[in-house]
Amino acid sequence: MKSKPEKGNAPEVAATEASSVKNQATKQGIDMTDSKARAVASTSVSEQASRAPVVNMFQSARPKAAASLLGVGVSTFWRWAKEREDFPKARKLSSSCTVFDVQELMAWRDAQAKQ
Numbered sequence: 001m002k003s004k005p006e007k008g009n010a011p012e013v014a015a016t017e018a019s020s021v022k023n024q025a026t027k028q029g030i031d032m033t034d035s036k037a038r039a040v041a042s043t044s045v046s047e048q049a050s051r052a053p054v055v056n057m058f059q060s061a062r063p064k065a066a067a068s069l070l071g072v073g074v075s076t077f078w079r080w081a082k083e084r085e086d087f088p089k090a091r092k093l094s095s096s097c098t099v100f101d102v103q104e105l106m107a108w109r110d111a112q113a114k115q
Contacts, residue, residue, distance in 0.1 A: 060091065060099035069102065070109055086111075 061069060067077035080087050081100075088104035 059102055061102050061105070062097075062099055066100045066102070066105055069105055 063077055064074055067074045070077065072080075081090060086108065088100055088108050090098045090100055092098055
């Protein structure tokens with residue numbers, strides 16, 4: 001039986017993690033090259049999650065994800081929310097959680113394109 005590589009041996013650890021990723025993909029019926037498996041294994045979960053916010057079209061989005069949907073930065077997004085009367089209104093779920101309705105944001109964006 002093969003023993004797990006020690007943490008200090010980075011190349012062997014990376015190869016083992018890539019092999020694990022490839023095996024998991026194969027079990028799910030996904031064909032993955034060795035180089036793609038190494039790339040996935042070397043990317044942390046938080047890096048993968050932060051690349052592109054996933055938003056369901058029938059739900060609400062936090063400001064960072066909402067700004068991304070509109071293709072602007074968070075500062076611009078908040079400025080628009082404050083200054084533009086026709087901008088969709090924020091909804092406070094708690095004292096530290098603000099969301100925006102995704103359908104309202106998309107409708108607002110489409111209306112801006114027509115003007």
